[in-house]
Amino acid sequence: MITDYRRSKQLQKLVQKLGLPDNAPVNWLLLDLALTHPSISPRENYEQLEFIGDAVVRMAASELLFEIYPNSSVGEFAAIRSVLVSDRILAEVAKSYGLERYLLVSNSAAADTAGETSRLADAFEAMLGALYLSTHTLELIRSWLDPHFEQLAAEIRQDPARQNYKDALQEWTQAHYKILPEYRLKEETSPIHGDAHRFIAEVWLQDRQLGEGTGRSKKAAEQAAAKQAFAKIMSDK
Amino acid sequence: MITDYRRSKQLQKLVQKLGLPDNAPVNWLLLDLALTHPSISPRENYEQLEFIGDAVVRMAASELLFEIYPNSSVGEFAAIRSVLVSDRILAEVAKSYGLERYLLVSNSAAADTAGETSRLADAFEAMLGALYLSTHTLELIRSWLDPHFEQLAAEIRQDPARQNYKDALQEWTQAHYKILPEYRLKEETSPIHGDAHRFIAEVWLQDRQLGEGTGRSKKAAEQAAAKQAFAKIMSDK
Numbered sequence: 001m002i003t004d005y006r007r008s009k010q011l012q013k014l015v016q017k018l019g020l021p022d023n024a025p026v027n028w029l030l031l032d033l034a035l036t037h038p039s040i041s042p043r044e045n046y047e048q049l050e051f052i053g054d055a056v057v058r059m060a061a062s063e064l065l066f067e068i069y070p071n072s073s074v075g076e077f078a079a080i081r082s083v084l085v086s087d088r089i090l091a092e093v094a095k096s097y098g099l100e101r102y103l104l105v106s107n108s109a110a111a112d113t114a115g116e117t118s119r120l121a122d123a124f125e126a127m128l129g130a131l132y133l134s135t136h137t138l139e140l141i142r143s144w145l146d147p148h149f150e151q152l153a154a155e156i157r158q159d160p161a162r163q164n165y166k167d168a169l170q171e172w173t174q175a176h177y178k179i180l181p182e183y184r185l186k187e188e189t190s191p192i193h194g195d196a197h198r199f200i201a202e203v204w205l206q207d208r209q210l211g212e213g214t215g216r217s218k219k220a221a222e223q224a225a226a227k228q229a230f231a232k233i234m235s236d237k
Numbered sequence: 238m239i240t241d242y243r244r245s246k247q248l249q250k251l252v253q254k255l256g257l258p259d260n261a262p263v264n265w266l267l268l269d270l271a272l273t274h275p276s277i278s279p280r281e282n283y284e285q286l287e288f289i290g291d292a293v294v295r296m297a298a299s300e301l302l303f304e305i306y307p308n309s310s311v312g313e314f315a316a317i318r319s320v321l322v323s324d325r326i327l328a329e330v331a332k333s334y335g336l337e338r339y340l341l342v343s344n345s346a347a348a349d350t351a352g353e354t355s356r357l358a359d360a361f362e363a364m365l366g367a368l369y370l371s372t373h374t375l376e377l378i379r380s381w382l383d384p385h386f387e388q389l390a391a392e393i394r395q396d397p398a399r400q401n402y403k404d405a406l407q408e409w410t411q412a413h414y415k416i417l418p419e420y421r422l423k424e425e426t427s428p429i430h431g432d433a434h435r436f437i438a439e440v441w442l443q444d445r446q447l448g449e450g451t452g453r454s455k456k457a458a459e460q461a462a463a464k465q466a467f468a469k470i471m472s473d474k
Contacts, residue, residue, distance in 0.1 A: 055295040
């Protein structure tokens with residue numbers, strides 16, 4: 001609850017930081033709730049708004065990708081979106097606005113530094129939920145979120161290593177088959193250190209091999225296999 | 238592409254069926270695309286709109302649940318939403334409007350009757366994407382989709398067997414730990430047929446037991462275990 005003048009001023013400052021106009025139709029009660037951690041109140045906290053915000057951020061990312069890359073495949077969209085809506089990225093964007101300074105959290109919960117990324121990502125999603133519900137549009141969101149996502153999307157496209165094909169593939173197999181892909185790794189018998197083909201990974205969905213890839217590390221080989229699988233699925237569709 | 242007068246009339250009829258006014262600001266080109274299966278055109282089809290629509294339907298479901306059940310826990314929201322946005326339910330709603338009659342699809346793809354549910358669900362999501370992009374709000378969607386979702390949500394709440402706690406738990410562990418929960422089943426040694434506690438299921442997340450449940454069938458025991466796990470997670474948060 002907005003109990004004092006100081007909290008109210010604080011929230012106004014955050015909205016200014018986002019670059020929104022002073023008369024932006026923000027629902028301040030919801031914004032306050034979005035920035036209240038469950039450790040402060042077991043009932044009046046950001047959880048419900050985070051639930052909405054999770055859908056809001058997927059929407060904002062999807063709409064932007066559709067606008068700026070009209071010729072991309074849905075496979076590419078899905079791979080980029082899975083990075084954009086990840087806790088890591090959302091916490092990064094939240095940090096760029098110093099969101100941790102606006103989040104009401106108990107001292108003991110704040111002491112859990114390992115949980116900081118997910119705490120920030122959760123509060124950030126909740127804030128998106130509050131801003132969405134203020135107008136029932138993305139009007140108070142896309143003006144400041146788009147530039148972050150545009151830059152990140154461009155980076156992800158240019159640097160394939162940042163594209164998380166494993167996540168994208170997993171999201172797809174989950175949605176369509178309710179199961180996870182399985183990775184099988186082989187290490188080449190006579191490895192030369194730093195060899196780009198040292199590891200070979202296969203990715204399987206039940207009894208069907210979806211793809212194969214090689215890499216300098218296990219992770220790189222798995223990503224390469226996931227990328228091949230993903231491209232195959234998207235062209236088969 | 239809307240190549241003829243007949244297609245255009247057909248789409249207008251569908252929009253009327255949804256109960257939208259004649260002058261509804263529908264983007265007809267997008268709606269036409271939403272109802273074009275990839276078997277008709279490898280490039281000009283519903284895939285991109287389905288990607289948007291997947292986010293739109295989560296949003297519409299989240300917003301509605303938040304409005305009609307303001308006191309529910311996010312656990313309950315997540316469990317209900319995972320049913321609402323499932324292919325099965327989306328295809329059911331699509332069928333109630335006879336969407337299959339508006340979907341352009343090749344004869345060979347249409348012959349795949351096993352794929353009908355996912356085809357209808359995909360086209361339905363794409364239609365939601367097209368309607369959303371027509372106004373950048375849920376205005377052309379919630380007026381007719383809310384009544385379906387409200388009734389379904391009420392049914393799901395009244396009949397716990399329809400609540401898919403396994404799906405909801407899986408969604409949660411995936412989002413937070415990138416892994417799936419594991420179910421371990423035991424059958425009672427001296428089962429009495431039809432005994433409601435015949436099967437005992439435990440659900441584990443790596444080395445941590447999340448919940449336990451019993452049931453008349455393996456599936457029921459797993460659902461009961463998932464429900465306990467879900468309640469625990471949500472109260473721990």
